Amino acid sequence: xxxxxxxHPHAGILPVRSEVAPAAQVTPGSTLASTVGSVLPIPECDxxxxxxxxxxxxRLLVSGSAGGFSLAMTSANGDEGTTTASVSTALALSRSTGxxxxxxxxxxxxxxxxxxxGTSNDCGFCDLIESCSTHAGVTPSVSDASTVAYxxxxxQDNLRVLPLGxxxxxxxxxxxxxxxxxxxxALSDRFGFVVFDCPPLVSSVxxxxxxxxxxxxxxxxxxxxxxxxxxxxxxxRLSGASxxxxxxxxx
Amino acid sequence: xxxxxxxxxxxxxxxLIPFLxxxxxxxxxxxxxxxxxxxxxxxxxxxxxxxxxVLSQQAASGDAGRPIQAQADTLQQLLQSRAFVSKVVEKTxxxxxxxxDKQRExxxxxxxxxxxxxxxxxxxxxxxxxxxxxxxxxxVVRSATNGFLDWVRxxxxxxxxxxxxxxxxxxxxxxxxxxxARAALQVFKEQHPEAQALDIQDKVLNAPKVTASPAVQAEFxxxxxxxxxxxKLYDDSLSDLAKTxxxxxxxxxxxxxxxxVVDNPVSPTSFSAKRLLLAAFLAFAAAVAVGGLAVFIAxxxxxxxxxxxxxxxxxxxxxxxxxxxxxxxxxxxx
Numbered sequence: 001x002x003x004x005x006x007x008h009p010h011a012g013i014l015p016v017r018s019e020v021a022p023a024a025q026v027t028p029g030s031t032l033a034s035t036v037g038s039v040l041p042i043p044e045c046d047x048x049x050x051x052x053x054x055x056x057x058x059r060l061l062v063s064g065s066a067g068g069f070s071l072a073m074t075s076a077n078g079d080e081g082t083t084t085a086s087v088s089t090a091l092a093l094s095r096s097t098g099x100x101x102x103x104x105x106x107x108x109x110x111x112x113x114x115x116x117x118g119t120s121n122d123c124g125f126c127d128l129i130e131s132c133s134t135h136a137g138v139t140p141s142v143s144d145a146s147t148v149a150y151x152x153x154x155x156q157d158n159l160r161v162l163p164l165g166x167x168x169x170x171x172x173x174x175x176x177x178x179x180x181x182x183x184x185x186a187l188s189d190r191f192g193f194v195v196f197d198c199p200p201l202v203s204s205v206x207x208x209x210x211x212x213x214x215x216x217x218x219x220x221x222x223x224x225x226x227x228x229x230x231x232x233x234x235x236x237r238l239s240g241a242s243x244x245x246x247x248x249x250x251x
Numbered sequence: 252x253x254x255x256x257x258x259x260x261x262x263x264x265x266x267l268i269p270f271l272x273x274x275x276x277x278x279x280x281x282x283x284x285x286x287x288x289x290x291x292x293x294x295x296x297x298x299x300x301x302x303x304x305v306l307s308q309q310a311a312s313g314d315a316g317r318p319i320q321a322q323a324d325t326l327q328q329l330l331q332s333r334a335f336v337s338k339v340v341e342k343t344x345x346x347x348x349x350x351x352d353k354q355r356e357x358x359x360x361x362x363x364x365x366x367x368x369x370x371x372x373x374x375x376x377x378x379x380x381x382x383x384x385x386x387x388x389x390x391v392v393r394s395a396t397n398g399f400l401d402w403v404r405x406x407x408x409x410x411x412x413x414x415x416x417x418x419x420x421x422x423x424x425x426x427x428x429x430x431x432a433r434a435a436l437q438v439f440k441e442q443h444p445e446a447q448a449l450d451i452q453d454k455v456l457n458a459p460k461v462t463a464s465p466a467v468q469a470e471f472x473x474x475x476x477x478x479x480x481x482x483k484l485y486d487d488s489l490s491d492l493a494k495t496x497x498x499x500x501x502x503x504x505x506x507x508x509x510x511x512v513v514d515n516p517v518s519p520t521s522f523s524a525k526r527l528l529l530a531a532f533l534a535f536a537a538a539v540a541v542g543g544l545a546v547f548i549a550x551x552x553x554x555x556x557x558x559x560x561x562x563x564x565x566x567x568x569x570x571x572x573x574x575x576x577x578x579x580x581x582x583x584x585x
Contacts, residue, residue: 056571085574218571221556224261228554228565235566245571246562 040117040154040161045091053085053092056218059244060193061097063216068188072106072214073247074198074207076234080222081249083112086197089218094159099192102151104162106210107199108171111164119152124165125183132179160191175206184213201234211241219243223250262546270542274534281530286522290388291379292396293371296322297509323370326378326399330366333359339398343390362391375513381526385518392516400510407506411499418492425485432478439474446471 060069073086090103104125105113114121128150151160167174174180187194196214199207211217217238221231235243259266296319329335336359340346345362349355365381378396382388440447445463449471452458463471556562559570 052572052574054572059569059571081574085572088574219566219568221562223557224553224555226555228556231556231566235568243568245569246566247572247574248556248559248562248570249574250576251558251573 040119040152042091042155042159043087043116045088050088050092050095053088054096056089056247057092057096060093060216063244068191068194069216070184070188070194070196070214071244072196072198072211072217072241073220074211074217074234075200075220075222076202076226076230078110078200078203080200080220080226081247082200082220083107083116083197085218085220085247085249086195087113087116090159090193090195091156093193093195094156097192098158100158100160100190101193101195102160102162102187102191104187104194104196105164106175106196108164108167108175108206109199109204113161113197114163117152117154117161119161119163121163122166124150124163126165126167126171126174128162128165129174129177129179129183130168132182162187172204172206176209180210181213184210188215201237202230208237208241211238215242216244217241218245218247220247220249223248225250258546258550262549265549266542266546269545270538272538273541274531274538277534277537278527278531281527285526285530287365287381287383287526288385288388288519288521289379289381289523289525290385290392290516290519291377291514292392292512292516293514294376294378294396294400295509295511295513296374296376297511319370319373319376322403323368323376326368326376329399329402330363330368330395335398335402336362339391339394342394342397344387345391366391366395381523385520389516389518396512396516400512403510404507407503411503414499415492415495418488418495422485422488422492425481425488429478429481429485432474432481436471436474436478439470443467443471450475 060071063069071089073082073089075082086103090101093099094101103113105111105121106125108126111121114124150165151162154161184194184196194214196210198210201207201211219231219234219238333356337349337355340349340358340362345358348358362380367377367379367381369377369379371377378392378399380388380391380395382391440450443463445461445467448461449463449468452461453475556565559573562568562570
């Protein structure tokens with residue numbers, strides 16, 4: 001069942017929703033668990049797995065501003081470990097800092113976070129942006145209720161996951177719009193750390209735009225797999241973004 | 252060294268694939284299609300090997316301390332001779348393959364390539380052949396062994412015959428010189444009667460004393476001494492000739508009785524592993540070289556970033572985290 005507050009198109013207030021049921025029925029043995037009103041399980045991850053992310057966490061703590069800090073994690077090409085790095089970073093941040101952490105799936109080409117956490121992808125980040133009003137003269141804004149509604153709780157108390165959702169229009173236009181900027185800013189205000197799992201830079205246009213919205217960018221590189229030329233191209237596309245450094249996977 | 256091991260560990264698949272191909276293919280080919288069967292014989296020289304003639308001075312100059320090596324060298328040189336090998340092959344099943352000049356040449360080359368001669372101890376030679384089947388191997392070894400022994404026997408007999416011929420010629424020469432000396436003295440005696448009387452005086456006891464002129468006396472004595480010297484040479488030469496005949500005959504008999512085959516070739520029951528081992532060794536060396544080259548090429552062409560040092564060098568950016576291989580959060584690979 002869904003609960004909707006009256007919408008005010010000109011006020012830019014997003015409707016409130018409760019947790020929604022997954023769009024697809026869960027079949028026995030599938031990796032997706034039923035998420036209606038439930039807490040999402042944390043992917044299996046021990047201290048040894050998160051230990052390599054210690055220096056990254058330290059770096060973020062040093063870079064953190066008075067409000068929240070948004071970190072965009074991207075790579076040159078796909079299949080470089082960006083989602084794994086994003087999940088691990090979010091977990092490391094939530095466990096070691098105690099701050100509220102939000103993990104956002106911004107990979108419009110290959111969303112994976114909902115699968116990792118066993119939830120549905122029927123609503124999420126894209127819905128949040130679309131719900132944000134863009135009427136002339138009205139500053140887009142995001143309410144606390146909608147943020148909380150879309151972001152799924154997890155077994156880690158201070159960690160929430162925001163899947164990509166189902167964009168109705170062009171994902172590229174959506175993620176490069178003013179509304180996206182407002183959403184990113186709003187999320188950063190509400191959470192201590194926001195980690196964005198972004199699409200690859202070489203093959204997508206929106207990745208660079210998103211990275212420029214974030215407070216910092218970590219470029220994920222798979223050792224022994226990513227050609228130097230692609231990494232240099234990715235770096236060039238991040239001009240204007242605050243590139244913190246490289247996360248090297250598969251060493 | 253650590254870096255090399257790290258490269259080998261990282262490029263193990265790049266190394267192993269060409270390595271296995273280059274190693275397995277020739278070994279399998281040798282094992283399945285290039286089998287050889289080895290047969291051998293052992294020839295024993297139960298006598299003073301140093302007296303055995305050798306083919307050439309070149310063969311004899313090998314190792315003065317090992318006369319048997321000279322025999323091995325001699326046999327090696329015989330095996331280089333197409334005429335000798337052709338005679339060896341004619342007594343084997345390979346003879347059926349020599350229907351044309353080209354086939355004859357190929358067959359001779361095949362035998363020359365696959366026959367081996369080794370020295371075993373101070374008095375024996377081993378003759379081995381790697382054939383395409385056991386019957387062929389045995390036949391070639393037997394024929395080569397008999398051919399060599401025949402050659403040695405003929406060589407020993409010839410050596411003795413040459414020696415006898417030498418002394419015979421010497422004796423003949425000394426006989427001519429003796430005849431000439433006698434003739435010269437006889438002519439002198441006929442021309443000078445007092446020389447005749449001097450000769451009788453030397454030969455007959457209590458012969459009346461003869462007085463001859465000093466010139467005649469001197470010339471007579473000179474001719475007499477010349478004859479006696481020629482006689483001595485002739486007698487010595489005759490003696491040498493007689494001794495040579497006796498000794499040569501004795502040595503020849505002793506040698507020929509002492510030269511024998513102590514190990515006749517036996518039909519091999521399985522193919523020879525030596526060729527397979529050699530092929531495996533060579534294939535292994537080649538495979539290591541090819542695998543190493545593949546790794547070298549892969550490393551040279553590798554344009555990826557492999558370490559934090561590479562990242563800092565190429566991008567001038569700090570490394571925020573180094574994630575070990577196969578670390579996953581959430582199961583699925585992304």
